[in-house]
Each structure stands twice: as C-alpha cells, then as structure tokens.
Amino acid sequence: MKILIVSDAWEPQVNGVVRTLQATIAELRKAGHEVAAVSPDLFRSVPCPSYPEIRLAFAGWRKVGRHIRAFDPQAIHISTEGPLGLAARRWCLKNGFPFTTAYHTRFPEYVAARLPVSPAFVWRFIRWFHRPARHIMIATRSLARELADQGLTQTMMWERGVDHDLFRPDRAAHPAYAGLPRPIQLYVGRVAVEKNIGAFLDIDRPGTKVIVGDGPALAALQAQHPDAMFLGKLGGETLAAAYAGADVFVFPSRTDTFGLVVIEALSCGTPVAAFPVPGPGDIIRDGAGALDQDLGRAIDTALACDRSDAAALGARYSWAGCTAQFAKALTFVPGSPSSQGAESAIGVPA
Secondary structure, three states: OOOEOOOOOOOOOOOHHHHHHHHHHHHHHHOOOOOEOHHHHHHOEEEOOOOOEEEOOOOOOHHHHHHHHHOOEEEEEEEEHHHHHHHHHHHHHHOOEEEEOOOOHHHHHHHHOOEEEEHHHHHHHHHHHOOOOOOOOEEEEEEEEEHHHHOOOEEEOOOOOOOOOOOOOOOOOOOOOOOOOEEEEEEEHHHHHHHHHHHHHHOOOOOEEEEOOOOOHHHHHHHHHHOOOEEEOOOOOHHHHHHHHHOEEEOOOEEEOOOOHHHHHHHOOOOOEEEOEEEHHHHHHOOOOEEEHHHHHHHHHHHOEEEEEEEEEHHOHHHHHHHHHHHOOOOOOOOOOOOOHHHHOOOOOO
C-alpha cells in the first residue's frame, strides 16, 4: 500500500512524535509498504515561537497538493495540526480523499501552560480539525474517553513502542552517575514549562536529581536548582545507560498524551513515578511504578518497586505492535491488508 504521512513535527527535532513516526515508517517499509512524507524540510519555514526546533512551513493547500499528487497515495495520514496538517486536511476535503489524523499532544492544556488562552477555545479548534477524519489515532484509552467527551468518537489505538535491543535492563549505568548520592531520580525529555519539571526539582528528597534533555527552560532551572545534574541531550546507548542506571524515573508532565520516555525507562528496568493523569495513568501497573497526586510520595513508592516488574511491563511494548495498530486504522482503504474482517474503532465505555 502507498501511504503518505503529513507532519509538521520532523527531523531534526527529537521528541516522541518524531521518534514514533520514524519507527512506524521503518516498520511499514519493512512490511513492504511504500511510504513517503510531507514535512517542513520540503518548504520554506520559520522557527515556531517558544519551540524553535519546530519549523513552521510556508505551504498552502495547493503546494502540499502537488506533493500528494506526485506520490499518488492510497492512504493519507495527517499527524499534526500545524500548517502542513491544515493544508493537507483542506486538500483532502476539497478532493474527497479520506484521511486519518492523530492526537499526539493535549493542546488545550499545552497552550494553557504557555498562553492566557482558555482550553475551551482550543478544544473548538481540535473538534473542527479532527471531526472529518475517518479515524483519529490515539495512544491511550483515557484519550479515547477525553475525545469522546468532545464528540470525537472515531478513535483507534496507536500506542508506542520500544527498541528492546537498545533499552534493556542489563546495561551499565551512565558513567556520570559514578559517586553520586543515591537514589538517582531521573527525568528525560524536553526542558520546557509544559513538562512541569519544577514540580519534580522542588521536591525535597535525599539522593541526586538528574535531568536529561534540552529546551527553553534549561538555563532557568539550572540557576534555580544548582544541586541537580543536567546532562543535556543524550541518545542511543548513552541515553539507555542513563535510564538503566537510575533508581527511579520521574515523569512530572500533566499534558502528555502518552510518554514514550516512560516505556523506555520501564524497558530498562527502572520504576516510574508520575501523577495519575492520562498517559502514565494508562501505562503504570503491575508494581512497575507509582501514581500519586503527591509526586514525592510516588517517588518513595516507586523506589520500593521490583525492577523486574518494570522491565516486564516495558517488554510488552514494541514498534511492530505499534505499527500493526497504525495499519489497522487504515482498514477503510480499499485493498489494504487488514480491510477484510477488521475490528471496528475502539468503543468508549459509558
């Protein structure tokens, strides 16, 4: 099948959306599908205010349409609600071409954390954008319920995966951990206001807090928390070593839709502490971590968890399984491998 993915989030960004798309595309190609992307690198672009890693493309629907026609896809997936997503959506509607979307970011909460904008106003845009989609791909059942409350019921699961050859519990600890006071409490991700990292760093607990990542809030947090260790961006084996050598992984965000870093940490055998919110609330179970409105208490509980339970939970997530869910959401495409006998979209419990 010829699949076109449209995304405003793309390389060289390093975030969960980009990593998910990269891994999904690789798995789709491995399965024999032909996949192309319409991404910001194909157009003139400018940095997104407050998030310069994201490039906002100058591309109207006609210009995007030329790329769509050149590839001649059987299926179109619009992954983001940015300029390219808007242009592709308009082209699809004008040409009667069915498409899927994904709800990667809890935009109402994300915007509210940065701007004096009512979440209700942002939800109007979310409803408008996603309503024409055949399926809206979501990472958790909590999101399915949240979107159903907004009248968007055509959701299908598209979870996340882990590279288990890279993220595994038998890795040696990152060398920067040598001699640090234990327990080592780790955060990995973008260092920005919406990630709520201050809620983690403000907690008074023995041991060492370690931050891996970069972003606009980095300098301020370094100045406010000189006792924390900031390792900057890590990737590959050094990132895996940071996960594996930590005593607990702390996920303070309240706005993420899933938290790819959560399952990477679990795959390395590191228990997770988080707030009981969508994302970690859908993942953490079986003694692999702790959820609590008191994040310090969640850390204490997670530190007592069995690392083998964390690794076992992380092992349940694979990119092959994630990609199979993506392909299943394309069941409405004539001739797709799963168009016969496919299950319907996820039902949302009353």
